[in-house]
Structure formats: structure tokens, C-alpha cells
Amino acid sequence: xxxxxxxxxxxxxxxxxxxxxxxxxxxxxxxxxxxxxxxxxxxxxxxxxxxxxxxxxxxxxxxxxxxxxxxxxxxxxxxxxxxxxxxxxxxxxxxxxxxxxxxxxxxxxxxxxxxxxxxxxxxxxxxxx
Amino acid sequence: xxxxxxxxxxxxxxxxxxxxxxxxxxxxxxxxxxxxxxxxxxxxxxxxxxxxxxxxxxxxxxxxxxxxxxxxxxxxxxxxxxxxxxxxxxxxxxxxxxxxxxxxxxxxxxxxxxxxxxxxxxxxxxxxxxxxxxxxxxxxxxxxxxxxxxxxxxxxxxxxxxxxxxxxxxxxxxxxxxxxxxxxxxxxxxxxxxxxxxxxxxxxxxxxxxxxxxxxxxxxxxxxxxxxxxxxxxxxxxxxxxxxxxxxxxxxxxxxxxxxxxxxxxxxxxxxxxxxxxxxxxxxxxxxxxxxxxxxxxxxxxxxxxxxxxxxxxxxxxxxxxxxxxxxxxxxxxxxxxxxxxxxxxxxxxxxxxxx
Numbered sequence: 001x002x003x004x005x006x007x008x009x010x011x012x013x014x015x016x017x018x019x020x021x022x023x024x025x026x027x028x029x030x031x032x033x034x035x036x037x038x039x040x041x042x043x044x045x046x047x048x049x050x051x052x053x054x055x056x057x058x059x060x061x062x063x064x065x066x067x068x069x070x071x072x073x074x075x076x077x078x079x080x081x082x083x084x085x086x087x088x089x090x091x092x093x094x095x096x097x098x099x100x101x102x103x104x105x106x107x108x109x110x111x112x113x114x115x116x117x118x119x120x121x122x123x124x125x126x127x128x129x
Numbered sequence: 130x131x132x133x134x135x136x137x138x139x140x141x142x143x144x145x146x147x148x149x150x151x152x153x154x155x156x157x158x159x160x161x162x163x164x165x166x167x168x169x170x171x172x173x174x175x176x177x178x179x180x181x182x183x184x185x186x187x188x189x190x191x192x193x194x195x196x197x198x199x200x201x202x203x204x205x206x207x208x209x210x211x212x213x214x215x216x217x218x219x220x221x222x223x224x225x226x227x228x229x230x231x232x233x234x235x236x237x238x239x240x241x242x243x244x245x246x247x248x249x250x251x252x253x254x255x256x257x258x259x260x261x262x263x264x265x266x267x268x269x270x271x272x273x274x275x276x277x278x279x280x281x282x283x284x285x286x287x288x289x290x291x292x293x294x295x296x297x298x299x300x301x302x303x304x305x306x307x308x309x310x311x312x313x314x315x316x317x318x319x320x321x322x323x324x325x326x327x328x329x330x331x332x333x334x335x336x337x338x339x340x341x342x343x344x345x346x347x348x349x350x351x352x353x354x355x356x357x358x359x360x361x362x363x364x365x366x367x368x369x370x371x372x373x374x375x376x377x378x379x380x381x382x383x384x385x386x387x388x389x390x391x392x393x394x395x396x397x398x399x400x401x402x403x404x405x406x407x408x409x410x411x412x413x414x415x416x417x418x419x420x421x422x423x424x425x426x427x428x429x430x431x432x433x434x435x436x437x438x439x440x441x442x443x444x445x446x447x448x449x450x451x452x453x454x455x456x457x458x459x460x461x462x463x464x465x466x467x468x469x470x471x472x473x474x475x476x477x478x479x480x481x482x483x484x485x
Contacts, residue, residue, distance in 0.1 A: 036146075
């Protein structure tokens with residue numbers, strides 16, 4: 001079973017969101033389950049710093065040996081930072097999806113909707129496999 | 130419902146990610162596919178290829194049957210040797226690409242792709258019907274394990290008395306490996322030295338376990354279809370369904386040399402292929418950037434006009450950039466990757482050639 005930290009929030013598109021409780025700036029990445037499904041990640045295109053994103057927008061790409069997936073914005077707001085280390089070394093998404101493999105940060109505008117708890121996300125991926 | 134191979138329980142116990150491929154449930158990767166790829170380039174990898182088809186053609190007319198049914202000159206093949214060849218339709222389109230092993234003067238084994246072997250067996254039967262030859266599709270009774278990589282000979286040698294040092298590339302001889310009767314063939318689809326071991330389905334697990342144990346000290350790792358695809362792509366080897374299709378001739382694929390117009394007698398496709406000019410050109414592309422071209426993506430020229438299509442594309446562990454093969458009718462400048470024209474270098478195939 002893939003690691004699913006309790007303190008994070010999740011989306012149906014297999015992203016995690018950290019820092020949602022302080023309501024200001026959140027960090028976004030893809031889950032360990034997603035990185036395992038993708039295989040070796042070879043290319044990451046995060047959104048641009050300063051761009052405005054809305055929930056559900058396709059804001060970037062994660063590409064692996066076999067496939068490419070859009071990154072969907074889990075929250076709306078302004079992108080305040082992107083992880084340049086993961087752009088240079090996309091394998092960080094595989095080796096440390098909840099840490100060094102984070103993708104971008106967003107200053108949240110308005111309340112995020114429809115995020116899943118760790119328990120709900122666990123149920124989602126159990127249904128997947 | 131996909132068919133499991135005789136090694137299915139082994140793959141599950143190794144934690145393989147499984148995928149449907151041509152109706153078979155196959156290991157896609159066991160861990161990191163890039164690591165599996167690199168292991169084959171630097172040490173060795175073990176592949177389950179039991180989805181491939183094995184069709185025996187026997188009898189006094191077996192050579193004549195294959196010479197009529199296929200584009201190669203199989204009658205000229207010495208027993209113990211193997212040849213890469215193709216089956217074509219009357220219009221010259223490719224039905225399948227094949228390796229034919231001549232086991233004896235009157236016995237051949239045709240190794241066909243998983244997606245095609247039922248059709249190949251039917252066509253062989255039909256094309257041989259006026260000749261003294263029996264076509265027998267024995268695919269279900271075979272398992273096929275491949276050991277590929279520079280350490281392959283040392284690994285297989287631990288398990289057999291066969292004279293591997295004198296078993297040349299594209300030869301195959303019956304022998305015993307790990308106590309199991311096998312056709313030991315020095316063939317492969319990775320661009321590395323290696324062996325393909327055709328055994329009874331019931332012996333597959335015994336042989337797999339023995340190879341894994343014998344190879345542990347040599348760095349042998351199980352390798353899945355994902356690594357197999359990037360290895361063959363780097364080696365510039367075509368894949369049926371991608372570079373090779375019924376709408377493609379051997380000349381289109383740059384493989385006109387396999388069509389042996391110099392052999393005696395007629396063969397299916399001869400009239401259509403004789404004097405045929407390639408309608409398109411298969412080229413190698415190396416991406417300047419990091420986005421990956423995929424099968425079906427448009428290839429464009431310097432003015433942005435579409436001049437072809439990607440047949441296979443993947444990140445290349447050996448080159449460090451994404452690579453692709455594409456059919457083109459003019460000089461390519463870029464691949465259209467989801468609306469963005471990503472520039473390419475055009476290179477000669479193969480992308481990778483092992484050091485002898």
C-alpha cells in the first residue's frame with residue numbers, strides 16, 4: 001500500500017495539498033500512488049510563478065516513460081513558487097513525492113472545495129485497484 | 130480478460146506492475162523501468178516473453194513452404210541458424226516480422242509476435258497447402274525467457290554444458306539449461322548480446338528461478354515490457370503495430386534487404402514489392418527539449434507543415450533525451466507535442482550501438 005500521510009488533503013486526480021489549515025499558502029504535489037502508477041517520471045512542467053489558477057484548470061504536466069498526465073489545480077489562487085529542483089530532477093517525484101518532489105505553491109483565494117481526507121483518498125485508490 | 134503467462138505467479142510475487150499487451154497479462158515493470166533498462170545495458174536483464182508465438186513447420190516441403198510464404202530465403206538457411214524475416218500480403222504490406230530458426234533440414238520454428246501469431250499460423254497453413262509441409266502452432270505449449278545484456282553468457286553458462294562461446298549471433302541449438310530441455314538461441318530485441326530460451330511452459334518457473342539465482346552475482350534483474358520497448362527503440366529495431374503495419378512495406382521501413390528477390394520461385398508479395406520504391410522514410414529523431422514524442426504525434430518541417438508521424442517515442446536512458454522513430458516524406462524540424470512544436474535533431478538509426 002502506498003504511503004498516504006494523514007495530515008495532507010487529496011484530490012481525485014491524485015494530488016496532495018499541504019498547509020490547507022492555515023488557509024494562506026498551500027503546497028501541491030502528486031501522491032505516492034500516482035507516482036507508482038506513472039512509473040519513472042522524466043519531465044515535469046509546473047505552472048508559472050505569478051499565474052492565476054482556478055480549481056480544475058490543467059496547469060502543468062507530469063510525464064513518465066509510458067504516459068503523460070495533466071496537473072489539475074486543486075485550489076484557486078496565485079502561484080507563488082515552483083520547485084525548480086523537481087524540474088531539474090523529475091525523479092524526485094518518484095523518490096520523495098511528499099517531500100523533495102513537491103511541485104508548486106499557491107496563495108489560496110477563497111475556500112478550496114471538494115478536497116479529500118487521507119481516509120477518503122485511501123478508499124478512492126482501493127477502489128481503483 | 131487477458132491471459133496470464135506460465136510465470137504469472139512469479140511476476141506477482143515480485144510486485145510487478147502488470148499490463149494488458151496483445152491479450153496477455155504481462156509485466157510492464159518490476160520497479161524502476163529506467164533501472165531495468167540500464168541493467169540490460171550494463172549487466173543483464175531477464176524477460177518473460179511467453180506471449181510470443183512459436184509455429185513449427187515440418188516436412189520435406191517445409192523449406193519450400195516458407196520460401197513461398199515469407200519474403201526471406203529460408204531454404205538457404207543452414208540447420209542451427211536463425212534469420213530475421215517478414216510475412217507480407219500480396220500487396221506487399223507487412224503481416225508480421227519474424228525470426229525463423231532452422232532446427233533441422235526439414236524442421237523450422239517460426240517465432241511471431243503475440244498480436245499476430247494466430248494470423249501467421251493461418252496464413253502459413255494456407256500458403257503451404259499445396260506443399261508437403263505441416264504447420265503446427267505450438268505457442269500454447271511454449272514459454273520464452275530472454276537473458277539480455279553483456280553478462281548474459283556468464284550467467285547462462287553456469288546452467289548449461291552447451292558451447293555458448295561458439296554459439297554465434299542468430300544461431301539456435303537444442304540443449305539443456307538448468308536441467309530443462311531448451312532451444313538456446315543467441316537472439317534478442319535489446320541491442321545487446323543475449324539468449325532467448327524456448328522451453329516447455331511447465332518448465333518456465335524452474336528455469337526462471339535458476340537464472341535469477343545464477344545471475345544474482347552478475348547483476349541480473351527481472352525486466353518488463355517498458356524496458357524492452359526503450360531498449361529496442363534505442364537499438365532502432367522496429368515494432369509491429371508501430372513501425373511495421375499492413376500499410377507499410379519492408380522498403381518503407383528501410384528493411385528492403387530482407388526481401389530476397391534472388392531466391393528461386395514466387396513468393397507472396399513478390400509482384401507488388403519488385404521494383405517498389407519506399408513511399409516514406411523511417412528516421413530517428415532526438416528531441417532538443419525534454420517533452421516526449423509519442424506514437425501518432427505529427428512531425429512538422431521548418432515551416433510547420435506536417436511531413437510525417439511518430440511511430441514510437443520514449444525518454445532514452447542511454448542518450449538522456451527523448452528519442453523517436455518517425456515516418457516522414459520531407460526533412461523534419463519538430464514534433465507537435467500537444468500543440469507545441471518541439472524541435473528535433475534528425476539522426477541515423479540506430480540511436481545506440483553496443484561496443485563489441
